Amino acid sequence: MPFTLPELPYAKDALAPHMSAETFDYHHGKHHKAYVDKTNGMVGEKGLEGASLIEVIKSASDKGEKGLFNNSAQIWNHSFFWQCLAPAGSTSPSGKLAEMISSDFGDHNTLLEKLATEATNHFASGWGWLVLNNGKLEVTSLHDADTPVAHGMTPLLTLDVWEHAYYIDYRNERPRFLKTVLENIVNWDFVAHNLDGQGASRADQMS
Numbered sequence: 001m002p003f004t005l006p007e008l009p010y011a012k013d014a015l016a017p018h019m020s021a022e023t024f025d026y027h028h029g030k031h032h033k034a035y036v037d038k039t040n041g042m043v044g045e046k047g048l049e050g051a052s053l054i055e056v057i058k059s060a061s062d063k064g065e066k067g068l069f070n071n072s073a074q075i076w077n078h079s080f081f082w083q084c085l086a087p088a089g090s091t092s093p094s095g096k097l098a099e100m101i102s103s104d105f106g107d108h109n110t111l112l113e114k115l116a117t118e119a120t121n122h123f124a125s126g127w128g129w130l131v132l133n134n135g136k137l138e139v140t141s142l143h144d145a146d147t148p149v150a151h152g153m154t155p156l157l158t159l160d161v162w163e164h165a166y167y168i169d170y171r172n173e174r175p176r177f178l179k180t181v182l183e184n185i186v187n188w189d190f191v192a193h194n195l196d197g198q199g200a201s202r203a204d205q206m207s
Helices: 021-043 053-063 066-083 095-105 108-121 174-184 188-196 199-205
Strands: 126-133 136-143 154-160
Touching: 021 066, 053 066, 053 199, 066 154, 066 199, 095 108, 095 136, 095 188, 108 126, 108 136, 108 154, 108 174, 126 188, 154 174, 154 188, 154 199, 188 199
Parallel strands: none
Antiparallel strands: 126 136, 126 154
């Protein structure tokens, strides 16, 4: 069964003014869809029909099949990213997640600063990540289509820093885009749920 473009978990205009419906028209409707279409065009020739998205990603990574890896990983990263967002003011860290943020970063604002700095300073295209690694929260970034699911890390939250993620609404102001997202539209309930290690499979099931 081919992979499909997942529906957004909210209306295209639900995150305005922080992310516009026009951004979703292009980012979700064109960029994400293109990754889905290109992956579907390659899995057959690689003998991966019926494999899960994560299985495709790991197979492509192991075999050095860069084209398949880039497109399949971008399906996964985007499917995960949409779930990391929610309408403004809907959630905030609580429970175990809040306790871990306090333990590993000192406080919530310090975490936001570290995420913004990491993603802002990431050179060229890629993704900023909050991951669970060896039982501790870590902030990192990965280049281009690379993804934590290929490296044994548990993804909790991601920030897309490809220009197509923010250029319509913010032009070249990546720092302002990141600050706006982190302060207004992160779905912290989803981030907290990912502490169970099932965040990867949730995004896989959306594809």
